[in-house]
Amino acid sequence: MTGDDGDQINAVGRGSMSFVSRIRRQTDYNTYPPSIPIVIDNGASYFRIGWAGETEPRVVFRNIVQRPRHKATGETVTIVGDLDPALMKYFDCTRSGPRSPFDSNVVYQFEIMEYILDFAFDRLGANGSRIDHPILITECACNPVQSRSKMAELLFDTYGVPAVAFGVDAAFSYKYNQLHGICKEDGIVLCPGFTTTHAIPFVDGEPVYKGSCRTNIGGYHVTDYLKQLLSLKYPFHSSRFTWEKAEDLKLEHCYIAPDYASEVRLFQEGTKEAEEKTRYWQLPWIPPPTEVPPSEEEIARKAAIREKQGQRLREMAEAKKLSKINEMESELSSLRFLVKQLDQVDEDDIPTFLSDTGYASRQELESTILKVTQSLRKARGEPMNEPSEGEENTDSLNNEKYPLMNIPDDMLTPEQLKDKKRQMFLKSTTEGRLRARQKRNEEELEKERRNQLEEERRRENPDFYLEEMRAQYKEVLERVEQKKRLKTNGSSNGNNKSGGVGRGERLSAAQRERMRLLTTAAFDRGKGEDTFGARDEDWQLYKLMSKDNDDDDEQPDSDEAELARLTSRLQEIDPTFVQKVEGESLTSGEVPPRVRQLTEEDYKIVIGIERFRCPEILFHPNLVGIEQVGLDEMAGASIRRLPHEETELVEERLTSSILMTGGCSLLPGMKERLECGIRMIRPCGDPIVVVRAMDPVLDAWRGASAFAANLNFLSNAFTKMDYDEKGEDWLRKYQIRYNNL
Amino acid sequence: MYVIADLGLLQLLIRCTGPDRTGSGLLVLLLYVLISRENREVTRDRNRRERELMEADIVVSSRLSFKKMQSSEKYPKGQSTRRWKHLKQILQADNCPPDLPNYVNIESPPSTQPCKRICDVTGFEAPYADPRTNLRYANAHVFKTLRSLSPDQVHQYLSIRNAAVVLK
Numbered sequence: 001m002t003g004d005d006g007d008q009i010n011a012v013g014r015g016s017m018s019f020v021s022r023i024r025r026q027t028d029y030n031t032y033p034p035s036i037p038i039v040i041d042n043g044a045s046y047f048r049i050g051w052a053g054e055t056e057p058r059v060v061f062r063n064i065v066q067r068p069r070h071k072a073t074g075e076t077v078t079i080v081g082d083l084d085p086a087l088m089k090y091f092d093c094t095r096s097g098p099r100s101p102f103d104s105n106v107v108y109q110f111e112i113m114e115y116i117l118d119f120a121f122d123r124l125g126a127n128g129s130r131i132d133h134p135i136l137i138t139e140c141a142c143n144p145v146q147s148r149s150k151m152a153e154l155l156f157d158t159y160g161v162p163a164v165a166f167g168v169d170a171a172f173s174y175k176y177n178q179l180h181g182i183c184k185e186d187g188i189v190l191c192p193g194f195t196t197t198h199a200i201p202f203v204d205g206e207p208v209y210k211g212s213c214r215t216n217i218g219g220y221h222v223t224d225y226l227k228q229l230l231s232l233k234y235p236f237h238s239s240r241f242t243w244e245k246a247e248d249l250k251l252e253h254c255y256i257a258p259d260y261a262s263e264v265r266l267f268q269e270g271t272k273e274a275e276e277k278t279r280y281w282q283l284p285w286i287p288p289p290t291e292v293p294p295s296e297e298e299i300a301r302k303a304a305i306r307e308k309q310g311q312r313l314r315e316m317a318e319a320k321k322l323s324k325i326n327e328m329e330s331e332l333s334s335l336r337f338l339v340k341q342l343d344q345v346d347e348d349d350i351p352t353f354l355s356d357t358g359y360a361s362r363q364e365l366e367s368t369i370l371k372v373t374q375s376l377r378k379a380r381g382e383p384m385n386e387p388s389e390g391e392e393n394t395d396s397l398n399n400e401k402y403p404l405m406n407i408p409d410d411m412l413t414p415e416q417l418k419d420k421k422r423q424m425f426l427k428s429t430t431e432g433r434l435r436a437r438q439k440r441n442e443e444e445l446e447k448e449r450r451n452q453l454e455e456e457r458r459r460e461n462p463d464f465y466l467e468e469m470r471a472q473y474k475e476v477l478e479r480v481e482q483k484k485r486l487k488t489n490g491s492s493n494g495n496n497k498s499g500g501v502g503r504g505e506r507l508s509a510a511q512r513e514r515m516r517l518l519t520t521a522a523f524d525r526g527k528g529e530d531t532f533g534a535r536d537e538d539w540q541l542y543k544l545m546s547k548d549n550d551d552d553d554e555q556p557d558s559d560e561a562e563l564a565r566l567t568s569r570l571q572e573i574d575p576t577f578v579q580k581v582e583g584e585s586l587t588s589g590e591v592p593p594r595v596r597q598l599t600e601e602d603y604k605i606v607i608g609i610e611r612f613r614c615p616e617i618l619f620h621p622n623l624v625g626i627e628q629v630g631l632d633e634m635a636g637a638s639i640r641r642l643p644h645e646e647t648e649l650v651e652e653r654l655t656s657s658i659l660m661t662g663g664c665s666l667l668p669g670m671k672e673r674l675e676c677g678i679r680m681i682r683p684c685g686d687p688i689v690v691v692r693a694m695d696p697v698l699d700a701w702r703g704a705s706a707f708a709a710n711l712n713f714l715s716n717a718f719t720k721m722d723y724d725e726k727g728e729d730w731l732r733k734y735q736i737r738y739n740n741l
Numbered sequence: 742m743y744v745i746a747d748l749g750l751l752q753l754l755i756r757c758t759g760p761d762r763t764g765s766g767l768l769v770l771l772l773y774v775l776i777s778r779e780n781r782e783v784t785r786d787r788n789r790r791e792r793e794l795m796e797a798d799i800v801v802s803s804r805l806s807f808k809k810m811q812s813s814e815k816y817p818k819g820q821s822t823r824r825w826k827h828l829k830q831i832l833q834a835d836n837c838p839p840d841l842p843n844y845v846n847i848e849s850p851p852s853t854q855p856c857k858r859i860c861d862v863t864g865f866e867a868p869y870a871d872p873r874t875n876l877r878y879a880n881a882h883v884f885k886t887l888r889s890l891s892p893d894q895v896h897q898y899l900s901i902r903n904a905a906v907v908l909k
Contacts, residue, residue, distance in 0.1 A: 103828040209842040213849040609864040625903020628849040
């Protein structure tokens with residue numbers, strides 16, 4: 001949206017105009033004499049540039065660059081700052097994401113920095129043959145000398161700047177607020193920024209970098225955390241949660257809880273306060289056209305159709321069974337006929353007689369007859385008499401085949417001993433087989449008994465039993481389906497946040513752990529020999545791995561067996577049961593379809609706990625895996641690091657003037673939380689005063705501007721000649737003196 | 742596309758204005774007029790859009806007067822831009838005296854307070870952890886949802902906490 005004076009306003013946040021982008025080209029560049037310095041606040045989030053001595057920077061924009069291709073002409077153009085999405089349709093942005101010159105809070109990509117400076121100076125109205133004003137530019141605390149020197153080179157060589165000065169943004173903010181009486185000469189500045197957080201103590205008006213500390217967490221991480229949490233909670237809408245949207249949500253809704261544990265308990269217990277604190281975001285949603293519920297006739301008709309289908313299926317099964325029985329009977333009768341014919345033929349003519357039919361001898365014929373009779377009996381459902389016959393056979397076999405068993409060893413010859421061993425072996429195997437058969441019989445009896453019990457139950461109360469079965473079937477089916485879905489479910493929702501190589505994602509956590517163990521054990525450190533098995537403890541590795549194996553594979557089998565049993569049972573007894581084919585929905589009776597319709601509720605994003613869970617990482621960076629102190633403990637760490645002479649007095653003075661500055665300190669509730677936190681780590685009774693800077697976002701630029709407007713500014717800056725002569729070591733030690741403010 | 746359609750129609754028109762086809766000829770003439778009108782509209786649109794883009798003036802022009810050397814000359818097209826050292830490399834190459842404060846010196850120490858354990862899914866206090874996936878959970882209800890997560894989601898939850906096993 002555009003304001004009335006043509007500025008592109010992207011105003012967000014609680015009424016403060018701090019995050020406005022202003023990029024209108026200024027026209028009064030030539031009214032400023034070359035002695036007036038240009039002041040630049042080069043931050044990881046926003047870039048602000050203006051004239052010294054003023055209170056507002058002239059040009060403000062987001063510190064990113066995009067280089068898309070213009071669709072019409074095909075050339076690559078450079079676009080700096082936030083983009084108007086309406087104009088983006090002219091460009092092909094597939095290969096150009098937004099790039100920042102920063103890596104953490106240090107400038108490392110000077111090509112991008114150059115594009116940004118080009119744009120900035122251009123919008124400031126520069127039109128000479130060089131930038132003829134001294135420049136004050138901000139950097140991070142203890143900037144590595146390489147970055148500093150490259151920046152100086154860029155300014156001197158490409159833009160022809162006469163003099164350059166570097167300063168720390170947090171320090172400028174502190175001095176500015178000190179000028180206005182918000183904080184005192186000795187104190188600590190806490191600056192949660194975009195990618196890092198600093199705590200810098202001030203003694204006698206100068207920052208003491210020896211006592212400063214920096215944690216690598218900032219507003220960027222808070223936004224990222226919020227984005228990831230929301231994407232995981234609502235995977236269906238994950239494409240909606242862009243980084244910019246998450247940032248907007250953070251600015252609108254996030255706050256810092258005075259005590260995380262008690263706040264969370266409110267939500268856990270579902271109290272009314274928790275309800276009030278929850279915010280809802282309703283995504284646009286069009287309800288699907290409501291289907292007219294089928295009338296009575298429809299329902300009756302459909303039920304009749306289904307019944308008929310079931311009946312037809314059963315009839316087909318019956319018919320098949322009958323035809324099979326008939327076939328077998330006819331085969332049996334033909335075989336028996338054959339046997340009878342054989343009886344009439346002489347012994348010697350048997351082979352020739354049988355050669356037509358395809359059976360080699362009488363025995364084969366008889367064994368075939370036996371087999372067919374058995375299968376016929378099975379098809380008809382008669383109980384099998386085979387086991388008992390088998391038993392008799394083995395008994396007789398026992399007595400026949402093992403004559404040598406009962407004779408003691410010493411009375412036998414060696415050959416007979418061998419025979420005896422063979423017989424013992426045969427006996428034990430047949431006994432084993434007998435035992436197995438007995439066990440099988442017992443199991444069958446058990447099953448029979450169970451079936452009879454179930455039949456009784458069914459007869460007692462047929463409907464109830466049916467319901468029970470159906471419910472059980474549904475449950476087991478769901479479980480099996482879910483497992484299948486888990487196994488084959490890849491990144492179906494387009495989650496592109498997953499790290500790691502493709503193979504690593506498809507494995508479960510347990511499998512990945514096993515692979516990690518294997519790879520660490522197998523890793524050849526290049527020292528020569530592989531000493532894996534030398535110690536006994538190494539082999540414990542396999543124990544660790546195999547235990548997990550057993551856990552996973554047991555369950556699915558039992559579930560699937562259960563499913564098969566239930567399916568068969570239901571097919572027998574339930575007249576309306578049609579087995580669920582994979583992929584289709586269940587159609588037994590009036591059960592509602594498996595996939596429930598998406599309701600309005602599904603399109604409502606609930607932001608409750610995330611409101612204060614995300615900024616919590618500023619105080620506990622180990623929530624996102626960064627092993628460093630949080631904001632409140634940083635003040636303590638910084639005080640501890642100070643080289644101290646008169647310890648106690650200085651410390652008291654430090655804690656009685658703590659300034660919060662930087663974009664993140666706009667979060668409500670930070671002041672109270674900091675006070676509590678710092679009180680916990682300082683000795684009891686210490687005066688603790690925490691104040692917020694007048695304008696946490698712009699104060700750094702304003703402080704720098706006030707510093708540059710000072711008459712002694714040039715004594716703090718260095719020229720190209722200085723830079724060339726004095727070299728890198730001098731640049732390393734270069735610091736401005738802030739006390740001129 | 743429209744130009745080609747125009748030519749085609751023109752040919753058709755010429756052929757149609759023969760002896761017996763005046764009716765279809767008129768139809769073709771009408772079509773021709775309509776299409777050419779549309780053509781003009783399209784070009785007008787395109788011009789308007791280009792003007793809009795130019796007025797927005799978001800592009801950095803490639804020649805700026807105050808620069809001694811233009812960026813197109815400094816970074817010729819096609820050269821790899823990967824020659825910038827990342828922060829890690831800068832810090833390694835930086836040989837600074839250890840007694841002075843420098844970028845590495847002023848890093849914060851790890852926390853001395855006990856680590857706060859919150860549930861990965863809901864954010865409540867989480868005294869328990871799932872042995873199979875190593876995720877933290879608050880109560881049995883959350884545990885049920887944990888077990889039904891896909892390996893992808895598990896990996897993502899763990900990587901938020903920087904606790905995922907990354908296979909290289």
